Amino acid sequence: MLFNLFSKNSKNTSETSPYLTLKVREIIKETPDATTIYFEQPEPHLEYKPGQFLTVIVELNGKEERRSYSLSTSPFVDPFPGITVKRLDGGLVSNYLNEHIRPGKKITVMKPMGNFTCDYHSKHQRNYGMIAAGSGITPVMGITKSILINEPASKVNLLYGSRAEDQIIFKQRLEELQREYPGRLEVTHQLSQPSESWPGNKGRITAGSIKTFAEGMLHEGPSEGLFYLCGPNELMELATETLQNLGIGKEQVLSENFYKAPETQNESQVLESAPLHKQVTIVLEGETYTYEVAPGKTILEAGLDENIDMPYSCQSGLCTACRGRLISGEVSMIEDAGLSENEIAQGYILCCSSKPKSGDIKITIE
Ligand SMILES: Cc1cc2nc3c(=O)[nH]c(=O)nc-3n(C[C@H](O)[C@H](O)[C@H](O)COP(=O)(O)OP(=O)(O)OC[C@H]3O[C@@H](n4cnc5c(N)ncnc54)[C@H](O)[C@@H]3O)c2cc1C
Ligand code: FES
Incomplete structure (x- = not known):
């Protein structure tokens, strides 16, 4: 297996960018199949809520791979942030991270995200x-x-x-x-x-x-x-x-949800039966991109085909890394498990599982 810890298109890791480079501090074998990877604190320190996840970006066999891994540490307790990766039979990235990561390595990640978290208060009696x-x-x-x-x-x-x-x-x-x-x-x-x-x-x-x-x-x-x-x-x-x-x-x-089984026939039919080539406009980090989405493609897939550096991770509607807000137009979303009811009500969509339904689609990605 050929591997590289950086993606082919090296990521902009400025303060406003969703990407970050973290240096591995320590590796702890938790079980024969699971490893915790602790990172040095970057400057400024990594801000995260307990329960959120990082998206790890690695290049394996010449292809960029992204996977989400929850932070198993607490910002209130642990001086260094860490993720714990369990090896999956035949799994590409989980086996790679369990076998090949050593202290001192640098890993590109997307900044912490996710709604699986808690509002803490010293007065709570829960x-x-x-x-x-x-x-x-x-x-x-x-x-x-x-x-x-x-x-x-x-x-x-x-x-x-x-x-x-x-x-x-x-x-x-x-x-x-x-x-x-x-x-x-x-x-x-x-x-x-x-x-x-x-x-x-x-x-x-x-x-x-x-x-x-x-x-x-x-x-x-x-x-x-x-x-x-x-x-x-x-x-x-x-x-x-x-x-x-x-x-x-x-x-x-x-x-x-960590995993969604490959899409069912009905779900792929939603994508296939959607109207032909629709134009989509994306506003991302202050730049505006307009492109066509071909039949069978999601808004994310079509954007990546155009080499737009759209954020994503699981590509199955679970992690919200590809979340955007629909400003105009209509989309069909086949999986929205990662979004809260409140987010859906506010017009948020997941680009990895959305297909244009109408024309004049405009989405902002923050
Ligand atoms: C929000 C979020 C948080 C996550 N946090 C963690 C975490 O903290 N620790 C952790 O170990 N993993 C976590 N995961 C799962 C992780 O992102 C990867 O899916 C997992 O490591 C498998 O990746 P892989 O490259 O090894 O397997 P792949 O090469 O992608 O897949 C190998 C085979 O396994 C199947 N598969 C993929 N993922 C799973 C799964 N989770 N369960 C069952 N079958 C699967 C695939 O369909 C394929 O057939 C998280 C996922 C999400 C969405
Ligand atoms: S990339 Fe994970 S929800 Fe879209």
Whole structure:
């Protein structure tokens, strides 16, 4: 595999640019399959909210690859920002980051973004429920540390699913936090393939385990909890449904999606059946670009074909890196999971999953 930590078109990393170069400070092997990459603090220091993610940009085999990785650190606790990457079978970037990154390397990233975060207040007396599995623990870890330090009267309950004992990311750090904040952090590990001697919960996380977990933490009724979900899609769907059945309101549940399976036929048909060649105008960093979007292409794909340096990361509607505001015209958006209802109401769209529906499309990207 040929690799290069910088993209072919080197990025403008001025203060207003969405790009940044970070220097790797330290690498910590969390499990055989997961590594935390800590970065030196840039100047000025990296501003981020716990739970947000960085988009890592690497060039592999001559092609620029971008992937999102949640910051597993807390700006209130950790002196250096870090991401934790779990190796995926056959995964290009996750294996590369696990195998080839060393202290001193420089990595191009997009500045932190994402809505999977929390508003902290020392007066809050909240009861938080975190449901995570596998690499889904990464944003949850940053959020949990931030709650524990900022909200002395709040409690955090974590249900965390892993495959086996040696796959539990942050096991030791979670135990340290429990000792540091007695009675304020409850952790329930659940292992799908534990050893014979594992004393804890066994099997995959089911509706039953979510119900037991939620009922165990809610002493004053369903309106008391605030839930954060991050893990495989099936788990998040199951957790969302189970919490709803317990009477927990939609506004009490926040989730972060790491992955969307390749688009279904219906979704691709939305793109294919959209009207032919529509003109789109993009305002990006003070520059205006006008280009045509061909049938089957998204607004982002067509813009990248024109060599416009549009921001993006997951290209599947999850991360919001490509977010823009629709000033005029209409688009069809096949995936909007990354946007909040409020953002949609304000006219935000995701360029990676939008196709022009009308003429006279104008979008600003901030
Ligand atoms: C907002 C956001 C935050 C994220 N945070 C983290 C994080 O903190 N830590 C972390 O390890 N990952 C995180 N991810 C996932 C990460 O961005 C990559 O998707 C993941 O590392 C796989 O990339 P890859 O290049 O190794 O795999 P690829 O080469 O892109 O894919 C290999 C194969 O796996 C499938 N696939 C890709 N991603 C997944 C997935 N997540 N689950 C199941 N199958 C998949 C693909 O369809 C393909 O068949 C996050 C994703 C998003 C959108
Ligand atoms: S690039 Fe991630 S939502 Fe569009």
